[in-house]
Amino acid sequence: MMIKFEDKIKCIDSLIQKNRGRWRLSDICGFGFEDLAQTIRLHIYNKWAQWDQGRPFEYWCNKIIINQIKNTVRDRYSRDAPPCFSCPFDRGSDLCGYTKSGVKCDQCPSFCKWAKKKQNKFLLKTALSIDSENFKETQDFSDPMSSIRLESSVIKFHKFICQFLNPKMVNFYGLIYIENLKDEQVIERLKNINGKGITKRQLITIRKNLQIIAKKKISEFDPEE
Secondary structure, eight states: OOOOGGGGHHHHHHHHHHTGGGOOOOGGGSOOHHHHHHHHHHHHHHTGGGSOTTSOHHHHHHHHHHHHHHHHHHHHHHTSSOGGGGOTTBOSTTBBSSSTTSBSSTTSHHHHHHHHHTHHHHHHHHHTTOOGGGHHHHOOTTSGGGGSOHHHHHHHHHHHHHTTSOHHHHHHHIIIIISOOOHHHHHHHHHHHHSOOOOHHHHHHHHHHHHHHHHHHGGGOOTTO
16 A cells, blocks of 8 residues: 555654754744745655655655755855855865955955845844854855855854843843754743743744844944954
8 A cells, every 4th residue: 555645744744853953044034944844845745756665764755854954055045155155266264266365355356246235144144043152063164154254253243233132132132043042942941040931922023023133233234343
């Protein structure tokens, strides 16, 4: 008897959740983990006929999930990523074989154009999506993120945004975007700290308010200062 997609939906959802840690983008990009999960389910459904049901389902399904996450992360970042990633003069890190200074800067016309139009948008995506403390351990250097000094820029951005938040919101910001905790972990942490928890709905509202503030202030941020 052939196994249907519906028969494996619980297993699929379980495997998606197990790979949640691979998703490094936040909802600031307009595409959250739940959107990704739905996309993955649809992708698996469309490929269902390709699964050899004589072989283990988990291995086949998990491979699809991992590839979909990698592809989505790449696509979401690469839209606004620096041009250095595909440039023949790229020497890795912040080094450049084109500019007189030997580093990636506005001496390169392409980099200058990117810095004026896309750098802040790119930084906004990465700063609210990456746990800066563990950045070096989790970074894939084949990813376009490695083109600029993101670690220091991310830290500067976090400090910049916190200037516009009250102490309570700074605490929320740190838990969500610096420690990169899941909603359930944030709720549990707050409960352990002060004995007062918050609801999931309240946390969603707080997250949205933080995103609104970040989007309004990003144009004022200068990573070189």
